[in-house]
Amino acid sequence: MGERNLTAQINSSSNEHTDELAQIKMRSPNASIPPDARFVCWNSFLWGLGNTLVSTTLIIYIVFGLVDRSSFSWLFLTTAVLTASPRILGVMRAFAPKMLGGKRCMTQKAAGYLTLSGLTLSLIPFLVQLEGRVSVTVLIIGLILLWAIHHLNQYIGTIAINCWIGGHVSDSVRGQFYAAKNRYELAGAILASALAFYLKDARFPIDRLLFWAWTGAALIILSNIPLLFCSRDAGTFERQPDSQPEKKPEKPSTLSTLFSPLHFKTFVLFLLYGIAFSFINGLTQTSQYQYSIHGLKISYEFSLLLIAISRIGQWAISWFIGRWSDLALRSTMMTSQFIVALGLFFLGIANENFYYVPIYLSWICWTGYAGLNVGIPKHLHRLSYENGNRPATFSLYYAVGGIAFSVSLILSGAVLDALSFSNDLESVTFYGTSIFAVILISGALLRLLLVPLLGIAVKTDNERR
16 A cells, blocks of 8 residues: 555545545555645745745845936945845844743744735735835835745744654655645645736736735735644644654753754765855846846746646646655655756747747646655754754754855856956857856756755665665
C-alpha cells in the first residue's frame, strides 16, 4: 500500500472527494498528521488568493505608473529598494524566537502577525490615492515602508506556522504534507490569476491595480480565521524523531541562542547555499522586472497569466514532489535547482519580436520552485534536530538570505541607474546582445553552479542508507 503509485491513487478517487491528508496517512499508516492540519492548508489556500492579487509585481506596476521615467532619475534603484525592503526589515525575523515566545499557540500567534500583515497592506491604496497632493518621492518612501512592515509580519507568522508543523507532523511524511499545503496555496494563486485575467477589461469603481490591492489585503486577513481552530499545544515532535539516536530538548529562546545553529557545520553549509542563491536572485531581479515590463511590454494581466501557468505546473508536480522529497531530498532539490536555473536563460533569449515561446518556457521552468519550496523547510526541520532550536534555525536561514538578496539587489539597481544616466539601457548591447539579456543569462549560469553545492549541503538518512 505504501508503495502504490501516487497517480493511480489520485485517479481512483476522481469520482468522489478524498481528503489529501487522509491519502498521506493511507500511504504511511505509521505517520502522524493531526486532523486540524487541514486548517493550515485552508489558510494557505486563502492566503494564496490574496497574495497573488497584491504581489511584488503589482507594487512594481503601481510604482511605474506613479513615476515619469524622463524626469525620475533613480527608477532602477527605487525598484531595487522596494523589492529589497522586506528583506532588509526582515532581518528582524532573526529575533522571531523572542517575538513568538513559547512553543504553544503557534498558529494563533501566526494568525495575529498575518492579520497585522494584511491590515498594513490595506493602507497602500489609501497612500497611492494621495497622488497629486504629495510628491512622488514621499509616496514611494511610504510604499517602501508599508511593503516592508507587511512582509516582516508575514515572515514572523510563517515561521510560527512552520514551528507548528514541525511539532505536529512526523518527519516521515513532512515533505508530503508541505506538498499538500503548497497545492492548496497554488490552487488559490491559480484561481486569483484566472480571475484577474478574466476581468482585465472590466470597469472598476477605482483604479484596477488599487482594486486588486484592496481585494488581496482583505483575503489575507480572512485567511487567518482557519488558524484559530488549530491545536494550541506544542505537539509531540518538538524533539528529534525516533530515527535519531540522540534527543536534545530545544534550548530557551534567549539572545545567546539565536545564533546557536551556526555552531553546526551542516547548517552552515546549507546557509551558504541560501546566501548564494539569494545573492544571485538579487542581481537579476531588477533586470527581470525592467526587461519584462518595458523591454517586452508585458501587461500586468498577462504577467498574472504567466504566474498562473507556472503555478499550475507546480500544483501538478507537487503530488510527486512530496513523496520524492521524503525518499530522496537531496536529488529532489538538486533537480529542482537545475530546472529553475534554466528559466532565466529562456527569459534572457527573449526579445520584442520573439518572446512568446521563450517567456512561456521560462515560466514553465520556474515550476521547479515546487521542489525547493518543499525541500528547504523540510531540510531546515532536519537541521533543527541537531541544534535543538527550530525557531532559530528557520529565522537565521531566512534572515541572512534576506540580507544577501537585499545587498545584491540594491547594488545591481544602483549600477543600472548609473549606466542609464548616459545611455538608454534598452539600446545598450554587449557584443550585440542586450545588457539585460547578458545579466539574465549570467544569472542562469550562476544558478547552475549551485547544483553541486546543494549536493554537498543536503544529505538525508535515506540517501546515507
